[in-house]
Amino acid sequence: MTTVTVHDLAKRVVEAVAPAELPSFALVAAPYLDHPARAERAFRRSHDDPLGFGLGDAVEMITPVVALVSGSVITALSDGVGEAVKNGAGKVFRKLVKRRAVEAPVQEWSADELARVRATALVRAKALGVEERRAEALADAIVVALLLERDDPR
Amino acid sequence: MSAPRRVDVRAFPSDTTLLLLLLTAVVSLNAVFTAFWLAGFDAGGVTVLGVVWKLEIVLVPGLAGWSLGIWWRLRRSVPVGGTPFTDAARLLDRLVREARLDDPPDVRLGPGLGSRAFVASGRGRPLLLLGPELLGLCTVSDEGRTVFTAVVRHELAHLRAGDVGWAQLGRLLRTSNLPIGFFVLFAVVLDLVHGNRSTGSSALAALVVLGQVLVVELVARAFLRAREHEADLLAARYGVEGLLTAVGDAPGVRPWLRRHPGGAARAAVLADPGRLLVAAPTRLLLGAAAAGSALVTLRGILGPADSTPVVTGAVVGLLVTLFTAFGIWRSTWLGGARPFRSAAALAVGLVLGSYLALFPAVFTFGAGAVPLRPSPLVALVLGAVLLCLWLAAVGRARYRVDPRARRVPGFLAYAVPAAALVGGWLFAVLWAWVVRLTSCADDPCSPTAVARSVGEDFAFGVTPVLVLVVVAVTALGPRVVEPRAAVPAAAAVVVAAVGLFGLWHWAGAGVSTLEIRAVVRDSTADPALDFDCATTAPAGPTEHRTACDVGGGERFVLGPAALTGVDVETAEVGFGGTGSAFVVEVVLTGEGANRWAALTGSAVDQRVAILVDGAVVSAPVVREPLRGTTFEISSGTMDRTSATELATRIAGG
Numbered sequence: 001m002t003t004v005t006v007h008d009l010a011k012r013v014v015e016a017v018a019p020a021e022l023p024s025f026a027l028v029a030a031p032y033l034d035h036p037a038r039a040e041r042a043f044r045r046s047h048d049d050p051l052g053f054g055l056g057d058a059v060e061m062i063t064p065v066v067a068l069v070s071g072s073v074i075t076a077l078s079d080g081v082g083e084a085v086k087n088g089a090g091k092v093f094r095k096l097v098k099r100r101a102v103e104a105p106v107q108e109w110s111a112d113e114l115a116r117v118r119a120t121a122l123v124r125a126k127a128l129g130v131e132e133r134r135a136e137a138l139a140d141a142i143v144v145a146l147l148l149e150r151d152d153p154r
Numbered sequence: 155m156s157a158p159r160r161v162d163v164r165a166f167p168s169d170t171t172l173l174l175l176l177l178t179a180v181v182s183l184n185a186v187f188t189a190f191w192l193a194g195f196d197a198g199g200v201t202v203l204g205v206v207w208k209l210e211i212v213l214v215p216g217l218a219g220w221s222l223g224i225w226w227r228l229r230r231s232v233p234v235g236g237t238p239f240t241d242a243a244r245l246l247d248r249l250v251r252e253a254r255l256d257d258p259p260d261v262r263l264g265p266g267l268g269s270r271a272f273v274a275s276g277r278g279r280p281l282l283l284l285g286p287e288l289l290g291l292c293t294v295s296d297e298g299r300t301v302f303t304a305v306v307r308h309e310l311a312h313l314r315a316g317d318v319g320w321a322q323l324g325r326l327l328r329t330s331n332l333p334i335g336f337f338v339l340f341a342v343v344l345d346l347v348h349g350n351r352s353t354g355s356s357a358l359a360a361l362v363v364l365g366q367v368l369v370v371e372l373v374a375r376a377f378l379r380a381r382e383h384e385a386d387l388l389a390a391r392y393g394v395e396g397l398l399t400a401v402g403d404a405p406g407v408r409p410w411l412r413r414h415p416g417g418a419a420r421a422a423v424l425a426d427p428g429r430l431l432v433a434a435p436t437r438l439l440l441g442a443a444a445a446g447s448a449l450v451t452l453r454g455i456l457g458p459a460d461s462t463p464v465v466t467g468a469v470v471g472l473l474v475t476l477f478t479a480f481g482i483w484r485s486t487w488l489g490g491a492r493p494f495r496s497a498a499a500l501a502v503g504l505v506l507g508s509y510l511a512l513f514p515a516v517f518t519f520g521a522g523a524v525p526l527r528p529s530p531l532v533a534l535v536l537g538a539v540l541l542c543l544w545l546a547a548v549g550r551a552r553y554r555v556d557p558r559a560r561r562v563p564g565f566l567a568y569a570v571p572a573a574a575l576v577g578g579w580l581f582a583v584l585w586a587w588v589v590r591l592t593s594c595a596d597d598p599c600s601p602t603a604v605a606r607s608v609g610e611d612f613a614f615g616v617t618p619v620l621v622l623v624v625v626a627v628t629a630l631g632p633r634v635v636e637p638r639a640a641v642p643a644a645a646a647v648v649v650a651a652v653g654l655f656g657l658w659h660w661a662g663a664g665v666s667t668l669e670i671r672a673v674v675r676d677s678t679a680d681p682a683l684d685f686d687c688a689t690t691a692p693a694g695p696t697e698h699r700t701a702c703d704v705g706g707g708e709r710f711v712l713g714p715a716a717l718t719g720v721d722v723e724t725a726e727v728g729f730g731g732t733g734s735a736f737v738v739e740v741v742l743t744g745e746g747a748n749r750w751a752a753l754t755g756s757a758v759d760q761r762v763a764i765l766v767d768g769a770v771v772s773a774p775v776v777r778e779p780l781r782g783t784t785f786e787i788s789s790g791t792m793d794r795t796s797a798t799e800l801a802t803r804i805a806g807g
Contacts (some may be wrong), residue, residue: 024290031266035702042268046407050321050378051312053305054274054414061287061294062267075650 471581
């Protein structure tokens, strides 16, 4: 069975929404793909390093958000989108074992399932601080990237 | 809203550097105290080697943390030149060359740093560490490249200003303070377990340790925040747009606790650098608290010598006065000097800090701190108000002739020594007052007697006159003096002069000087000792002197004064042992009783001389060490009237 990985999905999304970030994708996305929970905590935290810059969130790259959203989408797909979105039981289990899926099986997703994927991506992107319009675009790009992975795998 | 004043903020010395020096003094004193204290447990007692070794134990965690930090940063990073961020590497090269640093940094990528960047010390040369998200910004968009450039320039400005060394010192101090607090807490817990200390006392000691750690941490963070503003201003020389975009305009969350000011505060300073000149009262409060703690700790380390209060007050007072002065003067050039607010922060900080000293926390909470009694508190507040009014008047007078701050070095050339002299003298007097009050804490002294003794010792002589002259000349001397500056200055001078005159009148009327000295030679045992009694001159308490008895028949060579009038609590008329003559019964203070015991212990079978106004009224032979708090003065010829007069004069002195 063919699968889609978080890395491939995230890269395809970045290619679509922020192609300028592609050259640095590997280095920027690596912490978010390898240790998503730890990287997300650092991402959300307000940094205050001695002799650092301190702020710097005014202009930021989209790659970290794409990597984290892609991870959530792939985890949801591997758990079964419907269940994950409906009752969150899979999410609770994953939290208990502190593990996220890195790949999900590629299949013929129904329109309903794709809509749930989009909803998952949208909620997650907004939770990560992405503004509404950009979050919508990102969620759309995730769905498109999933379909491309299915129809035109790399 | 008024337009920003065009004043070069860098023309003024940084009060935050003095703040860090105060912090260094506090932690160093704590470290020395802890080292002495730990060395006291050694079998051979306190030795130099023992103290140095214990000092090492206290300081090693800080040094080890520093080395580990460098090792960890190098291990977790790679040179940017070897990464795919080639555009960013080229731009970084250019920015580093442009900064013209004496010691260019080793620029490295920290894969886990995200969008962060900071400078730190490295092996041999400083490190500039950047996260991949920040490096990636360089190629994402023009706006991203602008922000990247602004952030890197800000970091290079830290290097140019030497902030890495300062920050390292701050880190060393903070990490050294933790083991010191640990040792103190450990001692407190041991005392509690062995029943030598109550739960309440232990809780207070723990609070003191926490307070001390908190003050040190807050001071270090206040210093770092100030350096961030300075780095922003240095970086802004190349353009402010990128910086404004990077800092944003969000207000800081709990800004007093963070190492960086909020975005809104940084943007405001970038728009009007003069804001940096305004001294924050919280910073003054922190500095004063550090000074209050240093006063008590230094006094504890120096011991009960007579000169301790003066040395302690003068040294720490000088530092805290300069710190206050820089804050007030910097504010003056923005029209924001508020001397009463500064005085309140100074007085409150000093009192609070004196209760946060670790030294007494090990033994008795609050020992050696400023007593919460009206007389020392009023004196402290009055002193702080007069000092701040004078400092504000000095700054205001200078501002009138140099509103653009173009000749600040010339101003500082006379203002700094003047502030050091006035502040050093003022705090020496105030601290001597506090020490004399607290030295008889078990048997409360009369505030009046203490005030008189302080007035007698400090209000007359060359120094107070010099201080008054300096106060008047610096506040009124500049060519143009506007009434606003002259009024408080003149008021301060008048109040000080009236105060001095009052003390002179009060202390000088009907007061005798009492001294008790060991007899080195006397004409009874050594008839060869002969001199003209009219030629005997007064001598300082630490010097030997000659004296005659009241009748002029016996002559003495005497050692340094072991006790003086300061050590006297009360003096009353009584009857002698036979009831045939009147005597003066002298009651000593707690510290006076200790000195009396030490004197009589070292002079068994020898004579000690009791002098009143330079004449020996009694010179008994000590048969055994005397540990009481009272003794009698009897000359064998005193009647009720002369005894009453003598008692009144001794009690007054």
